[in-house]
Amino acid sequence: AQSVTQLDSHVxxxxxxxxxxxxxxxxSYSPSxxxxxxHPNKGLQLLLKYTSAATLVKGINGFEAEFKKSETSFxxxxxxxxxxxxxxxxxxxxxxxxxxxxxxGKGTMLLVSP
Amino acid sequence: xxxxxxxxxxxxxxTGKKLTVTCxxxxxxxxxxxxxxxxxxxxxxxxxxxxxxxxxxxxxxxGYKVSRKEKRNxxxxxxSPSPNQTSLYFCASSPDSxxxxxxxxxxGNGTRLTVT
Numbered sequence: 001a002q003s004v005t006q007l008d009s010h011v012x013x014x015x016x017x018x019x020x021x022x023x024x025x026x027x028s029y030s031p032s033x034x035x036x037x038x039h040p041n042k043g044l045q046l047l048l049k050y051t052s053a054a055t056l057v058k059g060i061n062g063f064e065a066e067f068k069k070s071e072t073s074f075x076x077x078x079x080x081x082x083x084x085x086x087x088x089x090x091x092x093x094x095x096x097x098x099x100x101x102x103x104x105g106k107g108t109m110l111l112v113s114p
Numbered sequence: 115x116x117x118x119x120x121x122x123x124x125x126x127x128x129t130g131k132k133l134t135v136t137c138x139x140x141x142x143x144x145x146x147x148x149x150x151x152x153x154x155x156x157x158x159x160x161x162x163x164x165x166x167x168x169x170x171x172x173x174x175x176x177g178y179k180v181s182r183k184e185k186r187n188x189x190x191x192x193x194s195p196s197p198n199q200t201s202l203y204f205c206a207s208s209p210d211s212x213x214x215x216x217x218x219x220x221x222g223n224g225t226r227l228t229v230t
Contacts, residue, residue, distance in 0.1 A: 009154075032214075034214075034218065036219075041223070041224075042223060042224075043118070043204055043206075043221030043222050043223045043224055044157075044204070044206075044219070044221045045221070046218040046219070049218060090156060090157065094214055102159065102214055102219070104149075104156040104157040104158070105156055106154060106155060106156040107156050
């Protein structure tokens with residue numbers, strides 16, 4: 001069984017300040033973890049993924065995430081928010097249990113103010 | 115351009131009237147999947163397919179059917195839609211037949227369905 005918890009439904013930041021979106025997961029098997037972003041009226045787009053290689057993963061648009069097994073966390077960060085980062089972000093877990101399914105978090109809406 | 119195409123983008127229908135939402139990908143991907151997105155619930159998987167003629171239930175399959183007769187197409191069928199199936203639906207594909215463990219999903223732009 002696997003699950004993912006996004007700890008904040010909404011996060012508000014000012015442009016130019018750091019972004020932190022928190023995600024905790026549980027998985028009975030070796031997990032793969034992803035962050036996807038969804039802009040209004042669009043499908044989801046992959047930001048970055050962790051698949052048991054380096055624990056610090058760099059993605060597109062300056063985002064990165066660190067896999068911490070001891071804390072079962074995969075938090076998403078960005079040093080400096082841009083207005084275009086305003087969107088909904090989903091943390092996603094899958095596993096090599098043989099099942100081809102993903103489990104999505106409920107999403108975190110990132111609001112960026114000027 | 116590599117893409118996943120869903121049609122229609124918007125659909126309003128009445129309870130009990132059968133409908134099909136089409137999904138097509140031009141990337142020769144093995145894996146395809148349908149999700150529904152509801153406020154506060156994130157995305158939930160309806161059905162997935164690891165290859166032609168191979169489909170399996172996701173987390174919320176009740177009231178839906180799928181078929182995978184060709185690699186590129188994966189239609190979602192609602193035989194008798196009900197108001198609780200009002201939602202935003204996404205089709206997605208992945209090159210890996212085992213699904214998205216190593217390879218990311220490519221999403222369509224969504225179909226907003228309203229059942230009255």
